[in-house]
Amino acid sequence: MPGRKASEEQRKREILDAAFQVAQRQGLHHFAVRDVAARAGLSTGLVFFHFKTKDDLLLALLDWLLETTAVLRLSPEIEAIASPLERLLALLRQETERLTREPGRIRLFFEFWLLGLRNRAVRGRIRAELARYRAAFRPIAESVLAAEPERFSTVTPEGLASVAVAFIKGCAVQSVIDERFDIEAFRHAADALVAQLEAATA
C-alpha cells in the first residue's frame, strides 16, 4: 500500500517521476499511462484523476522537463560571464558535455520536438524554448556584428544566434543516434571557428 491520501502536489510529483522513467525507456511512441501507474505503484484511474488526459500528462511532463533541465537553460554561472565570446565557448562546452552525460533528457526533448509537429500545445512550448535558447546568444551575435558593420550589413543578430543554436542542435542530431560520433572532435572544430570569430572582432 504505497500511501493513501497523499497531498496533490506530492502525488503529481510521484506520477511525473514515473512518467519520466517510462518516457525514457519506451519513448513517447510507446508511452502508456498504464505503465506510468504501474511504475509509480498506483492504479491507472488515479493517474487520470490527477491528470485528466494522457495529453495533459505529457504536457506536464514536458513542462517539468524544460524546467528541470539545465541543458536547455542557462546556468547562473554562465550568465555571469561578461565576455560574449567566452560565454559562447562556455555554452558550447556545457551543451556538448551534457550530450554524453544526459543523453536521455536530450532524446526526450527531441521526442517532444517531433510531437510538436502534430500537437499545437507542445509546439508552442518547443518554439518558446528554442527562442529562449537563441536569446542567450544575442549578446554574442551583436558584439560580433558590431565589430565589422560594413561586412555584416545583411546579417541580423537573430540570424547569427540561430546559427549558434544550430551548432548545438546539429551536434545532438548526429551524436544522439550514433554513439561512435566523436563529440570531442566536433568541439575542437567548433572552438576553431570561434577563434576565427575572435580574430575578426579583435
Place this chain on the structure above:
Amino acid sequence: MPGRKASEEQRKREILDAAFQVAQRQGLHHFAVRDVAARAGLSTGLVFFHFKTKDDLLLALLDWLLETTAVLRLSPEIEAIASPLERLLALLRQETERLTREPGRIRLFFEFWLLGLRNRAVRGRIRAELARYRAAFRPIAESVLAAEPERFSTVTPEGLASVAVAFIKGCAVQSVIDERFDIEAFRHAADALVAQLEAATA
C-alpha cells in the same frame, strides 16, 4: 476495381506512394497499414502480402525516401564544383532552400531519425546517411585545415565536417517546427562565417 494482377514491382510502387502520403499526413506515430491500403485503393491483406510486416514496409519507405531525396544526397552539379568553399556555399544554399520547398520530406527524415533510436535497422540506415553527408564535406574541411596547420593542430577533418552537417541539421531543427523561423537570416549569417573561413585560408 483498381486493377488486378499487377506486376509485383508496380504494386510495390503504388503501395510505397500511398505509404509516403500517409506518413506525411499522419506522421509515423499514427502510421497505420490500413490507411496505406485505403489510400492505394487496395485491401489491407494485399499490403501484407507484398510487405510481410509493418516494419518491412517502413524500412522500404525509408530506403525509397533516402534514394529519391536529393536533399540528403549531393547533386551532380554540386559535385562538379571544384572550389571547396564554393561547394560549401552551394550545399548550404541547396539545403536551406529545400527546407522551405520540401518540408514534408525533411520532417519524415526526422521521424525516421527518431524511430532509429529504438529500431536497429532504421538506426543503421540513418547513421549511414549522416556519414555519407559528412563525407561530402571532407574536401572542404581538409583544405581549411591545410591552410593553417599549426592553429588547427587538434582539429580533425571529420570533426570539421560534422560541424558543417550540424549547420544544416540544426537549421532544420529550428525551421521545421517554426514556420516563422527566418531561414534567410540564417543563410546570411552562415555565409558570413564562411567568409571568415575564406579570410583564414587565403
Place this chain on the structure above:
DNA sequence: AGCCTCGTTGAGCGCACGGTCAACACGGAG
C-alpha cells in the same frame, strides 16, 4: 455516531490496429 468529501481502486468498455486466413479470381500450362 452519522455523513460528506475526496483520494483511490481495478474491472471493464470501446476502439484502433497488426496480422491471419479461408475463399476467390484470373491467367497460363497441360
Place this chain on the structure above:
DNA sequence: CTCCGTGTTGACCGTGCGCTCAACGAGGCT
C-alpha cells in the same frame, strides 16, 4: 476444359490502450 499458382479480398482475431465508473475507505465536521 481442368487444374494450379499467384494476386487479391475483407471479415475476423487478439491485443493494447485511453478512459470511465461504480464502489470503497479514510479523515474531518457536526
